[in-house]
Amino acid sequence: MTTKNTNHSGGCLCGAVRFSASGDPIGGNHCHCGMCRKDSGSGVSTFVSFPANAVRWNGKPTDFESSLGKYRGFCPKCGSSITWRTESDDSFIDFRLGSFDDPTPFKAQKHLWISTALPSFADIDRDIDHFDQGS
Numbered sequence: 063m064t065t066k067n068t069n070h071s072g073g074c075l076c077g078a079v080r081f082s083a084s085g086d087p088i089g090g091n092h093c094h095c096g097m098c099r100k101d102s103g104s105g106v107s108t109f110v111s112f113p114a115n116a117v118r119w120n121g122k123p124t125d126f127e128s129s130l131g132k133y134r135g136f137c138p139k140c141g142s143s144i145t146w147r148t149e150s151d152d153s154f155i156d157f158r159l160g161s162f163d164d165p166t167p168f169k170a171q172k173h174l175w176i177s178t179a180l181p182s183f184a185d186i187d188r189d190i191d192h193f194d195q196g197s
Contacts, residue, residue, distance in 0.1 A: 070112075072162035073121075074137035074144055080120040081144070081157070083112040088154060090170045094179035095196075097128050101143050102158070105180045109146060109156035110168045117155055 070087075073080035089111035098107035123135030123144045135145035146156040159165045172191040173179070 070162055070164070070167070072144075072157065074123075074140055074142035074161065076137060076140035076142070078121050078139040079123050079137045079142075079144060081161075082118045082120075083157065084116045084118075085112070087112050087168060089156075089172075090159075090168050091156075091172045091174050092170050093174045093196075095175035096178060098146075098175075099180075101128065101134055108159040108170060110159055110162070110165075111154045111156050114147075114153055114155050 068084060070083045071081065072083075087110045091109055091111075093107045093109060099105060101107065121137075124138040125133040125135050128134050131149035133145075133147050133149070134143060135147070136143050142161065143158055144161045145158070147154070159168060162168070170190060172193060174193055174196050176192045177194045
């Protein structure tokens with residue numbers, strides 16, 4: 063996924079946590095799992111992945127271990143959900159699409175946990191890869 067920008071900034075609702083991700087993202091996905099629905103409060107969660115070493119922080123999210131070795135980062139002040147990461151591979155960080163100041167350059171490349179998708183809320187793009195569970 064190539065974008066025209068070389069720097070992508072974003073943060074939480076109150077501004078206490080800000081980030082900058084340089085370069086192109088290494089992935090993007092729509093996750094339909096129940097945990098992502100609960101965390102986001104929506105029918106599907108969309109993430110954009112960047113290499114961890116391409117990310118700079120101004121204020122850090124607080125991590126919540128939602129399942130063994132899986133962490134969801136949120137603002138300790140306003141509670142905005144910002145990231146998802148896994149302990150087993152710390153080379154990347156998934157950012158919630160809505161946390162970017164300008165989310166328009168990004169495009170999802172796959173759907174995850176399609177077996178748990180809510181058909182009435184998830185318009186499934188049949189032109190991208192689909193996985194029954196995470197990739």
